Amino acid sequence: MNKQLKIILAVTAVSAICGLILGAAYNQTREAIAEAERADFLAGLSEVLPPYDNDPDKDAREIKGTTVYEAKIKGKPSGYAAVFSSGKGYGGHIYVLVGMDAEGKVSGVAVLKHKETPGLGDKISGKDFLGVFKGLSEPGLIAVKKDGGIIDQFSGATMSPRAVADAVSRALEFMRDNFISEEKR
Amino acid sequence: MSGLMLLFVGAALVNNVVLSRFLGICPFMGVSKSSETALGMSAAVAFVMMISSVVTWIIEYAVLRPWELGYLQTVVFVLVIAALVQLVEMVMEKTTPELHASLGIFLPLITTNCAILGVALINVQSDYSFIEMIVFSLGTAAGFGLALVLFSGLRERISFSSVPEIFRDAPIAFITAGILALAFMGFSGLVR
């Protein structure tokens, strides 16, 4: 009998100890991780949004299920940003942070999370690719050349840039509809 | 229904767990010397993969998500898989001793078989429903079995051909696997 008991005891004890260690480690690192991720996100925001003097992630608003971060200068809204994702990526979902200035033009794009093939699709997080989106104001035009847009895809990897373009155009369209009043559009 | 079929074909052929996701290569290379062990191994892997996917899916949605213990995911999944493999090893030792002997070291290695943990994690991370999870695991197990049996057939043929000294056994096996992977790449684009 004691052979079986020893097995139960051993597995349970080891698991419990590991649970304890993990719980402690998680608690100890929880704030630090949240802090680091927030800093990361803020860095992404500042890169994407035009200059601002408020805390965009605090002035966030929920519109139709999407959180939109608002950038302000002395109280006057100077830009908006939102996270959009596209499932059309080669490796799966691609999460993109898109920034728009007060006139409804793209002020910056950053790729937050993607699982594209390293060395191939992951060029989408490169500065030169994302720079292409800056200044565009027509959501319809934002697509890869193959699909009639103006964004040029990389050789050997069309799915990743197409997914990013799709996410950016949807984000721009969403923000323009909600924030840019009729006459400026 | 067609969505599920696409999911199955996608898991089995398009992103085959071994040839394009690179999961489960160690047993794939180790056991594919003869096709009976290959069949035995893919049956064992399929069995463990199915049960572990179901159990891990239930644990994820019943325990880990409500109590937001996301960080425990890897440890709990691995524990479940390891216990299952140990179970399969004992059952096999009792019921089919010769197959157990021929699988040898590779039976415990199923535990670290990246394919099984990989499938469990993918099921959870891509938020598959219960049915989708079952179909995905079945597809992946079928893909693993297909690749393994095909490859063991190839390797049996290779052992008869005269291979230069330095390429014998492992290197030529990898190069053949590369060509097989190339063939499987033909499936990409079949499912989008």
Next chain:
Amino acid sequence: MRLSSLTDGIFKNNAIFKQMLGMCPTLAVTTSASNGVAMGLATTAVLMGSNFAVSLFSGFIPKNARIPCYIVIIACFVTVVDLYMNAYFHALHKALGLFIPLIVVNCIVLGRAEAFASRSPVADSVLDGLGTGIGFTIALTALAVCRELVGAGTVFGYAVAPSFYVPVILAVLPPGAFVFLGFMMAFTRFMSSKIKGGGH
């Protein structure tokens, strides 16, 4: 405390070329040299830690329950490393994030734990972990450099190949991984047979 447990892991008993373990990350990760190095170092850290923990507890764990216990210890160790790295070395974690869960299912770690650590003293186990880790890193980086050079014309991200060279994308894709590893294994076997004085 035999030094051989360190040097074994690097040449004589190299994880990838001789033991043929840890193939999954080897093929998946070596698309760029920096990934290769990062994965190698992360695996070395985990290998040393888990060998240490396994050889410490191996006395209490009965034979039938050895695999679940060892793999839980390894997974726990990997998750702790992941958490702390995410908290305090966030930039490094963003680069490595994808690879750390891969280490749990890396056959080398459990392979060494079960084959070596559970049967030898703590000091030897840690040394073996270090040796195997270094051997793994060297092999991984070598493979990664070759694949990146052919596949993207760059090494560690710096463009090296002459301008007219058109990178062969296949080297970075799955089939290329298998083929490159096959040739590399043949090459190391060729070298070791040369060093051993050209056996028959």
Next chain:
Amino acid sequence: MLAPVIVMLSVGFAAGVCLAAASRFFNVERDWRLDAIASCLSGANCGACGYPGCASFAAAVVKGEVPVNACPGANAAAVEKMAAVMGTEAPAPAEKRAVVLCGGGRKASDRYEYRGPKDCAAMSALMGGVKNCSFGCVGGGSCALVCPTGAINMSESGLPDISAELCIGCGLCVSECPRCLITLKGADERVSVLCSSRDKGPETRKYCSSGCIGCGICVKVCPEGAIAVDDFLASIDSSLCTSCGKCVEKCPVSAISFLKIR
């Protein structure tokens, strides 16, 4: 803080219970003698005992189907240990070692320059064989390839060098050699004629410097009369031979020599 510990505890406990239950129901009662016997065997699964592997040979021994010394690879110590496990007294070990009956190799001249797969069957079939001597070893190394314990490796002299320690007498090389040059010799046979050429003396002399020319000096000099020459080839009767070594000294071409003992 408690949540993770509770979760891990319960999952661990559940896994432990399943494992414990499984280890009880699926418990395979293994006869302790099986492992004890298997540990004395070389584990090379060579099949010389007629069983598909050491595990099934051990099972046969435990069932008493086969005597303890039926494994040619088991040396005296191993046979004694197995006898102790089985409770029978230890019979004489049937320890056998492979020996190559040819002393030529590089010393024998080549008929032509051979370029092709390194395989004895091919090398000895092509136009009467690579060597001018149509009886001797062609040095293809097929015996080395087939040896389960790696006891044979081709030496510089062009002949297979069989290490007495590693050789377990499984006989796989005997059946592999196309010219049947390898035989299994017991521990008691200490001296042997390392040549198989049945050509006339001057013939043999022409193509091999250490081939037996059938001169018969060894027959005259052997005190026990254990040596006889037929078809110009000397052969030693091991039952009469006391391994005094006189023939080894007197042989003009040193074709007779002592065998390496364990």
